[in-house]
Amino acid sequence: MAINRRQVMKRAITVSALAAFPNISSAMMTPSRKPQRVVIIGGGFAGATAAKYLRMWSPDLEVILIEKKSAFVSCPQSNLVLSGHRTLQQLTFDYHTLTSHYGVKMIQATVNAVDVDKKNVRLSDGSVVDYDRLIVAPGVDFIYDQLSMLTPEIVETKIPHAWKAGPQTQLLHEQLKAMPKGGKVVMTIPQAPFRCPPGPYERACQIALFLKHHNPTAKLIILDANGDIISKKALFKGVWDDLYADIIEYQPSNAVENIDVDSLRVESVFDSVQADVLNVIPPQRAGKVAELAGVINVDKRWCEVDFRTYESTAVKDVHVIGDAVASTLPKSGHIANVQAKVCAAAVIALLDEQDVEPEPVFGNTCYSFTDGEKAGHVAAVFRYDPKTEKMAVMPGGGITPTPTLLEGEFADAWAHNIWSDILR
Ligand SMILES: Cc1cc2nc3c(=O)[nH]c(=O)nc-3n(C[C@H](O)[C@H](O)[C@H](O)COP(=O)(O)OP(=O)(O)OC[C@H]3O[C@@H](n4cnc5c(N)ncnc54)[C@H](O)[C@@H]3O)c2cc1C
Incomplete structure (x- = not known):
């Protein structure tokens, strides 16, 4: 045919x-x-x-x-750099084939x-x-309107977002390694929508994994501007309770409001906390x-x-x-x-x-690593709906209740x- x-x-x-x-x-x-x-x-x-x-x-x-940029650096799997289970080098790729094989004209x-x-x-x-x-x-x-103290220099050298994989990812990893014993990591999550809805919660797993092995009396305080975990809630809650209960303290509806960039003291809606390592994921x-x-x-x-x-x-x-x-x-x-x-x-x-x-259809699968090897996923199918002129969720998606090694292989x-x- x-x-x-x-x-x-x-x-x-x-x-x-x-x-x-x-x-x-x-x-x-x-x-x-x-x-x-x-x-x-x-x-x-x-x-x-x-x-x-x-x-x-x-x-x-x-x-x-x-x-x-001169190279493609993947955000997917970059949270694993924080726990030491990936290197940035493993996530960095050149654009050579696009030009040599496909004839794309590339301008840096x-x-x-x-x-x-x-x-x-x-x-x-x-x-x-x-x-x-x-x-x-x-x-x-x-968007730094509400947190104008986070100048580009502060973000690049002291309070990284690490939400674009690259030098800040490495900096955050080094800060975790250098943190005093029993210290506090504070991570802030902005109100949705933001890049990679499960990303902050996967990051929490990877930071907690690192602390568990290298600094077991340390804590990770999560200040989430959202009212609850916004993606794969059962998966992350289960893992945090099972593996990281002594390390992770999750505080929903507790958005960051002010930061003293010299002392790393963080004021939030309900509280004030002293950080040793501070990871602010800003609104986007x-x-x-x-x-x-x-x-x-x-x-x-x-x-x-x-x-x-x-x-x-x-x-x-x-x-x-x-x-x-x-x-x-x-x-x-x-x-x-x-x-x-x-x-x-x-x-x-x-x-x-x-x-x-007239009616494009596609799927999305998003894996999250909950330790160095196990992962879970959320999947969905979307089709264009001519009535609403939006992409509508179709039957056929699913979500992993507990992480497995097999899903870790699939994620990779x-x-x-x-x-x-x-x-x-
Ligand atoms: C920690 C983390 C984990 C993630 N994990 C996953 C995952 O497991 N699975 C998944 O599906 N997604 C994941 N994501 C989300 C995923 O990385 C993003 O959704 C994806 O990168 C979006 O693609 P994009 O092309 O829109 O943006 P990008 O991939 O960021 O590409 C934008 C490009 O535009 C370039 N650019 C911008 N402005 C200009 C300009 N003026 N001139 C020239 N170039 C410019 C930038 O340098 C950049 O290379 C994760 C994200 C994070 C932060």
Whole structure:
């Protein structure tokens, strides 16, 4: 049976987020139209996936990926760096295959202006890059309005968020190692929505694991602005009670209000606590370049999109994918990866003046490690609902009640699989 390019893309979206199509030749997918240029800002889970799949599905398209960092560093598994069960090196990957194998043109630069009327972006070196369609995939930036004492220097050297994997992750690990015996780690969690809903609770497990083995009389105080654990509650509660009861003290509805950055004293809604190591995860919003592109139009924080194309509802020919999108979908690497595929397919169809997939379907699985080897997951399937124009939860998801070694293996396989899907 003959298969055309649109059918290929439709299958890619509806059947599997991580599918590969080794038998589909490039020639079969090459449309007959003048070369057009798609520019992507941000080479993380969303942007790098979009770049690869645009070139794979439409090899005559010119795809320019602009990323400020020289390497891809994975946030998934970065909490395990804190307990010493991963190194940052194991989570760091180059972009070489995107350029050498897929023909993506990669520019290492920061985009610091977007002209949506002239359809171009300006880079840190002053050069200008034109686009036919722009994909904005900048992830998140942090909001320090309520905690203005947390200057960039303080965050980078003393009170790391470690919510973008990199030097701050390493710094937090070193701080845990250097903490006095019987000391206190204080971690603060912002009001949702934020990147990776289960992430802070997984982090609590990894910090507690480290303390249990290296500093067993130490404590981890969690000041959560939310009224309760917001993801995989039964899993985390069970593990904290079983493994870390003497270490973790969880305080819901107790948002941080003030910090003395010299002494590390933290004032919260109900209390005041002296920290030896302080990890403040700040509130979040779409990355700054989304604001420069004029696509932030929800709560002054997030970007509303058409979920069939990921085109911004604010600016024509500009698409937004990944954590920057306003939605009830979890802000996960997995969701960023599948949104990128829906967006890539839609961009190709729109440039071809073809119809887009009317009801995209995709899944999300999010694993959390509860110690160095065991993990549990939450999974969900989402489908576009034409009535609400949103992604609706479908039957078929599930959640692990207790962590297992087998799920730890699956979690590791998931990570290796998605890194390959994005970058290899
Ligand atoms: C501790 C932790 C654990 C996590 N664990 C998981 C997990 O187990 N599973 C899961 O699915 N998700 C997990 N996540 C969430 C996941 O990391 C994010 O959802 C995902 O990275 C979002 O992808 P993105 O492409 O939107 O953003 P990012 O991956 O952050 O990519 C954005 C990119 O844009 C670049 N950029 C931004 N602005 C500019 C600019 N102006 N010019 C050039 N480049 C720019 C940045 O440098 C960055 O590389 C975790 C997150 C954290 C913090």
